[in-house]
Amino acid sequence: MDETLYVGTRKGLFTLRREGEHWSAVSSTPEFRGEPVSMVLQDPRDDVLYVALNLGHFGVKLWRRTPGDTEWTACAAPAFPAVGNDDAGSGEGGEGGGVADSDAPSVEQIWCLEASGADAPGELWAGTIPGGLFRSHDRGDTWTLVDTLWNLPERSEWMGGGYDHPGIHSICIDPRTSAHVTIGVSTGGVWTTRDSGATWRLAAAGMEADYMPPERRLDPNVQDVHRLVQCAGAPDAFWAQHHNGIFRTVDGGNHWRRIQAQPSSFGFAVAVHPDDPDLAWFVPAVKDECRMPVDGRLIVNRTRDGGETFTALTDGLPAEPAFDLIYRHGLSIDSGGRRLAMGSTTGGLWTSPDGGDHWHCVSAHFPPIYVVRFA
Template sequence: MSAVRLLVGTRKGLFILTSDGARRDWDVAGPHFAGWEVYHCQGSPAAPDRLYASQSTGWFGQIIQRSDDGGRTWEAVGNQFPYDGLPGTHQWYDGTPHPWEFKRVWHFRPSPSDPEAVYAGVEDAALFRSADGGRTWTEVSGLRKHPSGGAWAPGAGGMCLHTTLMDPARPERMFVAISAAGVFGTEDAGRTWRPLNRGLRSEFMPKPDAEVGHCVHRIAMHPDRPRTLFMQKHWDVMRSDDAGESWREVSGNLPSDFGFAIAVHAHEPETVYVVPIKSDREHFPPDGRLRVYRSRSGGDEWEALGEGLPQSHCYVDILRGAMAVDTLDACGIYFGTTGGQVYGSRDAGDTWAPIVRNLPAVLSVEAQTLA
């Protein structure tokens, strides 16, 4: 009997939502780490009960928690993320140099084959790797030492490495996204990196099509099509068909092309989901109507999906890490809101229902499909 487990990171703890394959009735466990922010929790594809969670606060800093029983019990592991060598400076909001300082872990990418191996994307933007289940962390420093590193600058949410993608057939090929530097790619497991931002255009920048400086909010990939990438940029929904070498806009008929989250259907590589947000000044859905938009053609043409979602007086936001899909035959899709709701669809977005309504603001959602 299959089951689905949702890992929901919030402003005040981690919640774990579980259901059988029918996905009608959900058990809600938590909060784990009550009172702490959990930016992300992710399971190992190689050992699904191995979870990694990022627990942090401004008071007490960063804790990394690890579970080997699907989140019932936890063990704090290594919380030191030393930058390689003298960290140097990046650019601050006002354009002045600012020392690189570790603040928190935004994102985990466990290895597809080794439960002990995991990448962590952090703020200030850098990539770290652990080969011992999170006990020790070593910077993958070729990324931050790219010649453009000193010119990277934070977005409003901080200068964070918030997304990593890995080609499942070639794990040495990875993509990362940094706000507000852009997308970078490696073909050699992190030794060398290149900016992959050709085709992006950000009007707020002095040079709108510069090689780096773009506020990429999220990137997504279908595992069967690792050369096709989708992006929700600050403004604009984008697509690449050449592993990030070039991008084209596919915003099409979206009511707003601002947003944070983007996801790809588990079985249809050309079916993509976004949640349009009104603007970068008004972080809520257009017209107060919460609607997911789905394209079945890889972008350009989008349909609104609102059945079961609030269609009036809704002013929540859906953050960049807060949407995920399961891999059951009828693809399930889930997202969390800053209002503390987690919504789920058992039919690829046609209809929605709340799973839980009153959690703290949701920062991230991951879906595990369990045998």
């Protein structure tokens, strides 16, 4: 049973513990105080905790803490290699995997961290802005750019959504085999590999980009996927919150179906039940000018039937007007599929013990929340 909730904010990392149905912060002072936490991961294989920081001018940092330790250990942060720099690594999956010194980008943010399965011990994946995918085989001591993805001709058409540069924000690892990885790109569609990154294929057929000219509306390489999640119990089923709506696939991304929901199909966050592929949660908002809840009313939309119908969940959420926006990683579900946690840009944090039927406000005064994750 999950008893710990990690909350990554603009001003540090808060750790919450649950007693009964009440959640409380372990300390009023966050770890990494004053530093923006862009991502958190507790590796389910060994319970090692990873925290990514976005320090702006000082770059990105990655820290690791093993169970029983009180101190954090600095890990290597993913970095783009330069041609001829053996120390930086030469990429993987192809020859000459670096990029020219004058053209080498900098990692602006670690936007996603995920752990492979038991069949790939020590293996971690990181998605970054700009749109790089990195892999570590040694629990974050070293990272290698997956250059087979970076060097795809199609990547030249990727573009930034809310950021200036495209980014990889979702990494889904098939529980049946860690060699099968599916990623979501904003803006660059959905890509998948079945051979640990040696080869890649687009998997966004059926998605629709209303912001593109008509002749490119269905182009899978220009789809702005805001968040991508996979059902662990039915790994061929994915949900995507897209700039132009909600999309679902039940065949591993071969075809996506567009789903309409009221009061809006726009948003950033999505969570799927770990065992039931038909059960998913979304947080609707207004696009593109406002980026706020529809009519100033914060709700969570839940579907139990694969998107045929939706129920608006509001019990315990703030009365209107409310202007909380939920970022991509601001909605999380626990391993049992019952408890939800949701954090907002205005520092609100809510938990639900019953799949969203009832919400409890843990605090309305956290710093802006970037990520919530159950242990």
